[in-house]
Amino acid sequence: MFEIKNVSMIYDMNSDEKMYALNGFDLTLPNTGLVGIIGPSGSGKSTLMYCMSTLKTPTEGNITYNGQEITALSNRQRETLRRNEFGFVFQKHYLVPYMTAMDNVIVAGTDNDKELKDKAAEYLLALGLKEKEFNKRPSKLSGGQCQRVAIARAMINNPKVIFADEPTASLDHENAFNVMRILKKYSEDRLVIVVTHDRSILTDVDITVEMWDGKLSNVK
Amino acid sequence: MKGKLSALKFVRNNKKQVWVMIVALSLTFMTMYIIHFLFLTTKESFKVLFLEQPKRVAYLEITPDTMGVKKEDYNLDDEYNLAIEKARDKMIANIKKHKGIRDAVFTQALYANYQGIIGGIGYDFPLLSKEQIPEFVNHMGAELIEGRMPEGDGEILVDEKVLKNKKMKVGGYFNESSYGHTFRVVGVLASDYMTCVGTPRGYTNSGWYIVVLCDEANADMAKVLKDIGIVPTEYDTIYDSVEWGRKYAEDVIEQIDTALLAILIVVIIFLATSILVAYVSFMRSRVNEYCLYTSIGFGRKEAYGMIMREMLLIFGISIILGSVVTVVIMITFANFMLEPMGLIYKYFDLEHLIRILAAFVAIVGLLQIPISVTINNIKTIDRIEE
Numbered sequence: 001m002f003e004i005k006n007v008s009m010i011y012d013m014n015s016d017e018k019m020y021a022l023n024g025f026d027l028t029l030p031n032t033g034l035v036g037i038i039g040p041s042g043s044g045k046s047t048l049m050y051c052m053s054t055l056k057t058p059t060e061g062n063i064t065y066n067g068q069e070i071t072a073l074s075n076r077q078r079e080t081l082r083r084n085e086f087g088f089v090f091q092k093h094y095l096v097p098y099m100t101a102m103d104n105v106i107v108a109g110t111d112n113d114k115e116l117k118d119k120a121a122e123y124l125l126a127l128g129l130k131e132k133e134f135n136k137r138p139s140k141l142s143g144g145q146c147q148r149v150a151i152a153r154a155m156i157n158n159p160k161v162i163f164a165d166e167p168t169a170s171l172d173h174e175n176a177f178n179v180m181r182i183l184k185k186y187s188e189d190r191l192v193i194v195v196t197h198d199r200s201i202l203t204d205v206d207i208t209v210e211m212w213d214g215k216l217s218n219v220k
Numbered sequence: 221m222k223g224k225l226s227a228l229k230f231v232r233n234n235k236k237q238v239w240v241m242i243v244a245l246s247l248t249f250m251t252m253y254i255i256h257f258l259f260l261t262t263k264e265s266f267k268v269l270f271l272e273q274p275k276r277v278a279y280l281e282i283t284p285d286t287m288g289v290k291k292e293d294y295n296l297d298d299e300y301n302l303a304i305e306k307a308r309d310k311m312i313a314n315i316k317k318h319k320g321i322r323d324a325v326f327t328q329a330l331y332a333n334y335q336g337i338i339g340g341i342g343y344d345f346p347l348l349s350k351e352q353i354p355e356f357v358n359h360m361g362a363e364l365i366e367g368r369m370p371e372g373d374g375e376i377l378v379d380e381k382v383l384k385n386k387k388m389k390v391g392g393y394f395n396e397s398s399y400g401h402t403f404r405v406v407g408v409l410a411s412d413y414m415t416c417v418g419t420p421r422g423y424t425n426s427g428w429y430i431v432v433l434c435d436e437a438n439a440d441m442a443k444v445l446k447d448i449g450i451v452p453t454e455y456d457t458i459y460d461s462v463e464w465g466r467k468y469a470e471d472v473i474e475q476i477d478t479a480l481l482a483i484l485i486v487v488i489i490f491l492a493t494s495i496l497v498a499y500v501s502f503m504r505s506r507v508n509e510y511c512l513y514t515s516i517g518f519g520r521k522e523a524y525g526m527i528m529r530e531m532l533l534i535f536g537i538s539i540i541l542g543s544v545v546t547v548v549i550m551i552t553f554a555n556f557m558l559e560p561m562g563l564i565y566k567y568f569d570l571e572h573l574i575r576i577l578a579a580f581v582a583i584v585g586l587l588q589i590p591i592s593v594t595i596n597n598i599k600t601i602d603r604i605e606e
Binding site for chain 1: 225229230233234508509511512514515516517518519600601602605
């Protein structure tokens with residue numbers, strides 16, 4: 001599904017000392033499965049995720065998604081790709097403060113779509129939220145609950161790829177493993193890429209990508 | 221696969237904030253329309269006296285010189301006065317013969333004033349013999365709806381609106397503060413021209429005029445006089461449709477429109493500034509939301525579309541609500557203030573409505589500035605997290 005060839009991402013291009021977030025990175029990922037990208041802070045794992053999800057364009061190299069060269073796409077094409085094929089869980093939950101948990105899940109969906117609401121309820125329940133919490137705003141939910149709403153939002157349109165940046169960071173162990181179980185189940189027929197520095201949650205991953213200083217250090 | 225970003229979600233989930241904005245916009249709409257409605261009442265009421273009445277009756281005060289009577293030609297005042305009288309009678313006879321002139325009579329006038337919401341105007345009406353009054357009433361298309369026709373001296377027929385305006389009733393004394401118990405109201409007229417007429421008693425200080433009953437096509441007295449060989453000069457007084465039309469344009473339209481425009485501009489500036497400030501803070505508070513939308517695949521265009529739909533929804537509801545409140549307030553004003561004052565009012569003025577809507581459109585245009593700035597500053601979440 002993803003073919004990453006010789007990808008580099010340089011920050012401060014104009015300064016004398018160039019900063020490589022990614023440095024000649026190569027990786028191939030399948031269509032399905034749970035992929036864990038692990039590495040210390042500053043190793044470039046988030047940058048890699050952003051480049052793969054079209055949020056960033058690498059300075060050098062190519063990323064191919066399903067045979068399509070995504071680094072060459074226009075902004076509009078990138079947006080369409082993100083909208084139709086990808087789901088996102090960011091480090092912070094980025095829930096819309098005035099919307100209920102339910103509305104936050106279906107925010108990207110069609111208005112008053114009953115199926116969408118049923119599916120959102122199913123995901124929220126599976127992620128450990130209670131029905132009475134569906135109508136609560138983010139300010140009335142705990143950090144962990146907000147993060148689970150964000151995960152449900154990422155899954156609501158059945159994206160082919162979910163990019164999750166530290167999805168369990170604000171969850172306790174029990175909920176973290178519960179979330180990973182749900183992502184694992186989701187990855188049975190889709191690709192889920194989890195970026196984390198917490199090795200303990202990657203026990204059930206199909207592929208572990210280890211990164212160090214913008215480079216691939218190991219793939220298991 | 222996915223629908224567009226919904227404007228209703230914000231409206232539904234921020235009822236308090238949205239209602240504050242809707243109420244503020246509605247009240248602004250109402251204020252802009254009601255102020256105009258009250259000003260328009262003055263214009264409409266005065267229009268009858270300034271523009272309509274002079275189409276039926278004109279007042280002339282022509283100097284002896286214009287009539288061809290030179291003082292130096294006469295040794296005695298009596299001879300001079302007699303010559304003036306003869307010349308005037310001749311002129312009146314000629315005026316009467318003119319096409320479109322029903323009658324002309326040299327008579328005293330009585331002063332009346334009519335108070336609008338903003339300002340008031342003074343005008344004269346003729347004091348005729350009781351035999352002449354029915355013809356005058358008939359010429360003005362008036363109808364006696366209460367009381368009786370004048371039979372003795374100092375009896376007045378007053379238009380129903382003027383009567384209300386002066387807070388008088390049949391049996392009361394007209395302009396009591398000026399004339400005491402000289403002129404008594406004996407009847408009420410209903411007419412399209414705010415017709416008043418009466419019989420004389422003694423001398424009023426409104427002067428003597430040649431009162432000409434004309435039709436609309438021959439209401440330009442300078443032309444009528446010219447047709448009979450008299451060329452008016454600046455020393456002659458002619459209160460006809462031309463003169464009243466000029467006065468209406470200068471004294472009413474120009475002043476009211478200027479005041480109205482000034483008020484409208486102040487309201488618009490106040491509204492635009494308040495909304496602009498509110499919108500800037502509103503946009504700032506939602507930047508992360510817009511960033512989320514662009515990150516998950518909604519373009520800036522979609523975010524802009526959602527913002528505009530939200531705004532148009534708020535403005536639309538405000539205009540509808542503002543219209544309803546405006547109608548209710550106008551009806552209240554009309555029944556409890558304008559009717560008792562005998563003023564003429566008009567609820568609907570398309571031109572002003574378009575002006576208000578244009579002001580709202582201009583404000584929506586102005587709000588494009590903070591919206592565009594926000595839209596151009598939307599980042600995807602990866603850039604926020606860096």
